[in-house]
Amino acid sequence: MGKRRPDLSSPKAAEQAFYQAFADCDPAAMAGVWASEGVVCIHPGAPPVIGREAVLRSWSGILTGAARPSLRVVLLKRLEQGALAVHLVEEHIAAPEGDGDGTLVLATNIYCREQDGWRLLEHHASLPAAAQRHSLQ
Amino acid sequence: MGKRRPDLSSPKAAEQAFYQAFADCDPAAMAGVWASEGVVCIHPGAPPVIGREAVLRSWSGILTGAARPSLRVVLLKRLEQGALAVHLVEEHIAAPEGDGDGTLVLATNIYCREQDGWRLLEHHASLPAAAQRHSLQ
Numbered sequence: 001m002g003k004r005r006p007d008l009s010s011p012k013a014a015e016q017a018f019y020q021a022f023a024d025c026d027p028a029a030m031a032g033v034w035a036s037e038g039v040v041c042i043h044p045g046a047p048p049v050i051g052r053e054a055v056l057r058s059w060s061g062i063l064t065g066a067a068r069p070s071l072r073v074v075l076l077k078r079l080e081q082g083a084l085a086v087h088l089v090e091e092h093i094a095a096p097e098g099d100g101d102g103t104l105v106l107a108t109n110i111y112c113r114e115q116d117g118w119r120l121l122e123h124h125a126s127l128p129a130a131a132q133r134h135s136l137q
Numbered sequence: 138m139g140k141r142r143p144d145l146s147s148p149k150a151a152e153q154a155f156y157q158a159f160a161d162c163d164p165a166a167m168a169g170v171w172a173s174e175g176v177v178c179i180h181p182g183a184p185p186v187i188g189r190e191a192v193l194r195s196w197s198g199i200l201t202g203a204a205r206p207s208l209r210v211v212l213l214k215r216l217e218q219g220a221l222a223v224h225l226v227e228e229h230i231a232a233p234e235g236d237g238d239g240t241l242v243l244a245t246n247i248y249c250r251e252q253d254g255w256r257l258l259e260h261h262a263s264l265p266a267a268a269q270r271h272s273l274q
Contacts, residue, residue: 040214040225042243047265048213048225076185077177079258082219086247086259088177088185106179108245108261110223121216122223124245126263128184 006032008117011078011085015109018120019091023071027060035112035119042124044105070094070102083113084121091125104128143169145254148215148222152246155257156228160208164197172249172256179261181242207231207239220250221258228262241265 006017006029014033021029034052041055042048049058072092079086087109094102110122143154143166151170158166171189178192179185186195209229216223224246231239247259 038214038216042245042263045263045265048243050214077175077187079175079221081221081249084216084218084221084223086221088259088261106185106261108179108247108259110245110247112218122225122245124225124243124261124263126179126182126261128182 008033008119011080011087011111011118014111014118014120015073015075015087015089018109018123019071019073022063023068025063025066025068027056027063030059030063031056033120035114035121038121040122040124042126044125044127067096070096085111085118087111145170145256148217148224148248148255151248151255151257152210152212152224152226155246155260156208156210159200160205162200162203162205164193164200167196167200168193170257172251172258175258177259177261179263181262181264204233207233222248222255224248 007013008017017029018033021033034055037052039052039055040048040050041058043058049055070093074090074092075087076090077088089107089109091105091107092102093105105125106128107123107125109120111118112121144150145154154166155170158170171192174189176189176192177185177187178195180195186192207230211227211229212224213227214225226244226246228242228244229239230242242262243265244260244262246257248255249258
């Protein structure tokens with residue numbers, strides 16, 4: 001768990017906590033966002049990372065010692081049914097110094113409701129083709 | 138609807154019908170697999186296609202007049218809760234004449250249960266990095 005307890009009262013709150021942990025380069029906060037089991041993470045252009053420990057290790061490698069990125073997230077579509085929610089988002093990721101448009105990533109985020117709140121179960125991120133890396137909205 | 142009524146009695150059956158329509162290059166069968174509304178399709182390296190009509194148009198463009206590919210699908214992980222199911226799969230796609238290993242695509246497929254069976258709601262496909270395009274199993 002991170003230093004603070006993230007608000008996990010809704011899929012939206014869990015998503016905000018996920019991207020806040022990413023923007024803060026905070027592996028401990030990131031660990032608090034993922035589900036307790038059955039998680040999958042596909043980083044852009046990478047094979048899937050399966051299992052909570054492996055996923056947290058992958059994020060720790062990305063976040064530890066990194067400069068905090070500029071991160072803007074646009075929700076394109078959402079669906080919630082019972083204990084699952086699916087969000088399709090655009091992630092606009094740029095270096096802190098802001099050298100241009102940065103990178104556009106598409107992500108499908110799947111959240112599940114656990115006993116103490118909503119957690120991230122799957123994050124599937126991919127890069128649209130280079131010629132199409134402008135905002136879709 | 139296609140010439141035949143696909144078996145949509147489970148997420149697994151819907152997935153088989155989806156990949157059969159893909160392998161058969163059959164746009165009509167493909168139309169029978171997708172949910173009635175709220176669908177999203179992300180083809181590898183492409184921006185999202187949102188909405189049933191746009192998604193079916195995109196598949197029609199891909200399938201019409203195409204040579205039937207060699208297609209092998211490996212299920213990496215599945216989850217079903219209530220009226221939603223999530224499958225993470227590897228798609229091994231090769232030209233019919235079989236020129237080598239073909240292409241490995243990762244896909245997150247999300248199915249929903251409608252009144253008359255399970256349908257595909259979202260297909261998010263992406264390419265692992267070139268150096269990692271071997272089977273993950």
